[in-house]
Each structure stands twice: as structure tokens, then as C-alpha cells.
Amino acid sequence: MTHIAFITGASKGIGAATAVQLAKDGFDIWLNYRSDTVGAQEVATQIETLGRQCTLLKFDVANSNEVENHLTPMLEKEVPFALVNNAGFTRDGLMMLMSSEEWNSVLQVHLNGFFNVTKPVVTRMLRKRQGRIVNIASTSGETGVPGQTNYSAAKAGLIGATRSLALEVAKRNILVNAVAPGFIETAMLDELPMDEIKSTIPLGRAGTPEEVAGTVSFLCSPSASYITGQTISVNGGIYT
Ligand code: NAP
Numbered sequence: 001m002t003h004i005a006f007i008t009g010a011s012k013g014i015g016a017a018t019a020v021q022l023a024k025d026g027f028d029i030w031l032n033y034r035s036d037t038v039g040a041q042e043v044a045t046q047i048e049t050l051g052r053q054c055t056l057l058k059f060d061v062a063n064s065n066e067v068e069n070h071l072t073p074m075l076e077k078e079v080p081f082a083l084v085n086n087a088g089f090t091r092d093g094l095m096m097l098m099s100s101e102e103w104n105s106v107l108q109v110h111l112n113g114f115f116n117v118t119k120p121v122v123t124r125m126l127r128k129r130q131g132r133i134v135n136i137a138s139t140s141g142e143t144g145v146p147g148q149t150n151y152s153a154a155k156a157g158l159i160g161a162t163r164s165l166a167l168e169v170a171k172r173n174i175l176v177n178a179v180a181p182g183f184i185e186t187a188m189l190d191e192l193p194m195d196e197i198k199s200t201i202p203l204g205r206a207g208t209p210e211e212v213a214g215t216v217s218f219l220c221s222p223s224a225s226y227i228t229g230q231t232i233s234v235n236g237g238i239y240t
Contacts, residue, residue, distance in 0.1 A: 002052070005220065006030040006080040008061050008117055009087025011039035013186035014136060017209035018084055019054075020046050021217045028053040030080060032087065032117075034060050061087045061113030062105075071120055079124040079131075082220040085114045085158075086136040090188060092147045103150045110154035114161060122169060131174040132220045135162050136212070137231060139182045139239045155180075159231050166229030175228040177219050181212045182235025202237030 005022040009015040011033035019029050020043065029047050031054055033040040044054040057074070059066040088110050091102040114135060125131030140148050141155025159178050166176035183189060183197060183206040198205055212234050218224055219232070233239060 002026065002028050003081035004028050004030055004078055005082040005084065006032070006121065007084040007086055008032040008113065009034070010043060011036040012043075013188065014181065014184060014209045014212045015084070015086040016043045017213040018086065018216045019043055020050070021210065021213035022082065022084075022220060023047040023050045023052040023054070025217055025221065026052070027082065027220075028055075030055050030057055030074065032057045032059065032061065034058070034087070061117055062108040064112070064116045067116040068120070071117070075120055075124050079128050080121060081130065082132040082134070083118065083121045083125075084134045084136065084216055084220075085117060087113055088136070088154075090148065090151050092151070092191075094147055095149045098150065106150040107154050107157075110151075111157050111161070114158055118165070122165070122174065125174050126169065126172050129172050129174075131169075132224075133165070133174065133176040134216050134219050135159075135176070135178040136216075137162070137178040137180040139180055139233065139235050142180055142231070142233065143239050162231065163229045170228055175219070175224065177224075177227060177229065178231040179212060179215050179219070180231050180233045180235065182207060182233070182238045184209055184212055184234075200238065201235075205236065207234060207236055 005027035007019045010019040010031045047054040059070045135158050137158050138155040140152045141159050162178040185206045215234050
């Protein structure tokens with residue numbers, strides 16, 4: 001039987017590359033996104049060309065009602081083997097100038113989104129006594145970054161949740177890890193002065209979404225069967 005991998009925020013960027021890589025690994029894909037239907041359909045076409053099935057799930061992970069309405073009927077039929085919590089965005093700004101909306105929206109998408117999606121999925125994984133959960137964190141959750149107090153708080157919180165959930169479900173053979181990317185070439189970098197930033201990265205370049213997807217793929221593979229509660233950095237050496 002083909003296993004399912006469920007990736008949130010996969011209409012573009014790291015999520016899209018992860019969905020395609022996991023399809024190459026043999027998974028059928030549940031592909032969540034929030035607004036970019038054209039992008040999501042393009043990723044679905046790539047997955048189907050690989051001979052795998054792709055189910056599109058358009059909902060906002062931060063909205064608990066939307067998550068429940070879309071996920072409950074799906075989970076009554078099938079339980080994913082792998083869940084990748086990837087959906088997210090930044091709202092950068094100095095703390096002194098940050099609005100409550102900028103603070104709350106970033107915590108909601110990364111932390112409430114993780115909770116809303118993971119709780120119903122892991123509950124079913126427990127019954128199956130198998131599963132892999134990979135949370136996409138960030139270097140910003142491992143070290144300080146000026147202008148990102150909201151995002152650093154969210155990603156550090158996600159790393160903490162990864163450690164605790166890993167301990168709660170280990171006895172049922174469910175592995176929970178985080179991947180912490182550095183600067184990765186996606187729309188998220190559009191506003192950043194990358195020429196200046198590249199000189200601060202030991203490997204001298206931004207990473208690709210595929211380089212993050214490769215690590216997620218490993219964590220969802222049989223080769224990672226003794227790894228849980230860890231955060232693996234994919235950051236070109238920018239934080240060691
Ligand atoms: P991206 O290219 O902007 O893609 C973000 C994806 O998340 C899109 O598919 C978007 O869907 C989806 N999304 C956003 N809010 C959502 C919501 N509320 N509900 C459902 N889906 C939502 O960003 P990315 O760079 O690939 O980032 C992916 C993850 O990696 C994020 O968690 C980010 O924090 C993390 N990360 C990125 C970098 C980097 O340098 N790029 C570094 C460290 C960590 P729509 O477009 O359809 O709305």
C-alpha cells in the first residue's frame with residue numbers, strides 16, 4: 001500500500017519542493033495551500049507525472065474551523081504516514097514598531113497552525129503506531145535576528161513543541177523532528193538584500209528549496225528510524 005505524505009503550504013517554495021521530493025520517494029501527496037491555486041495545480045501536475053496521486057487541500061492552517069472541516073473527512077478514510085508542517089510567512093519589523101496584527105498573525109500561522117493540523121493527525125498516527133512529523137523551523141528560531149522577534153518567537157516555540165511532542169509519542173513509534181533552514185531561495189527572500197547577506201553565509205550562497213526537501217525526505221525515510229526530537233539545520237553554515 002502506498003503511504004501518504006501531507007505537506008502544508010506546498011503551492012510554492014520549500015513546501016512545493018518537499019511535495020515533489022516525497023512523491024519521488026513513493027508517497028502519494030496531500031497538498032495544502034492557502035491562496036495560490038495555480039501554483040498548487042502546477043505542483044500537483046509534477047506529482048502526477050511521477051505516477052503518484054495528489055489531493056489538493058485549500059485551507060488556512062491558522063483557522064481551526066477550516067482545518068477541522070477539511071481534515072476530518074480525509075482522516076476518517078486514511079491516515080498519512082508523514083506530516084510536514086511547513087506553511088508560514090514573515091511579517092518583519094522592529095519590535096518597537098510592530099503592530100499586534102504583525103505579532104499575532106506570525107504566531108498564529110506557525111504555532112496555532114502546527115497545533116491545529118498536528119493534533120488530529122498525530123491522534124490517528126498513535127492508533128496506527130507509526131508516523132513521521134517534520135516541522136519546518138528556521139535559523140531565526142535558533143539564534144536572534146533583528147526585525148524578527150515575532151518570527152523568532154514562533155520558530156523557537158516550534159522547536160520546543162517538536163522536542164516535547166517527540167517525547168510524548170516515541171513509545172508509539174512516531175518520530176517528530178524539525179528542520180531549520182537558513183536563507184533559502186523562495187519568495188520569502190524577495191524583500192531582502194541578498195547580495196549583502198550572501199557574503200555572511202560561509203557557503204557563499206543561499207540554499208535551494210530542494211536542499212531543504214532532501215533533509216525532510218531523509219527524516220521521512222527508513223534511514224532516519226532512530227532520530228527523534230532533533231532539529232537539523234540546513235543553513236550553509238550561517239549558524240553552527
Ligand atoms: P513561500 O515560498 O512564501 O511559501 C509559503 C507557502 O506557505 C505557500 O504555499 C503559502 O500558500 C503557504 N501558506 C502561507 N500561509 C498559510 C496558511 N495560513 N495556511 C496554509 N498555507 C499557508 O515560503 P517558503 O520560503 O517556502 O517557506 C516555507 C517554510 O519555510 C515557512 O515555514 C518558513 O517560515 C520556512 N523558512 C523559510 C526560509 C527561507 O529562507 N525561505 C528560511 C527558514 C524557514 P499560498 O501561497 O497558496 O497562500
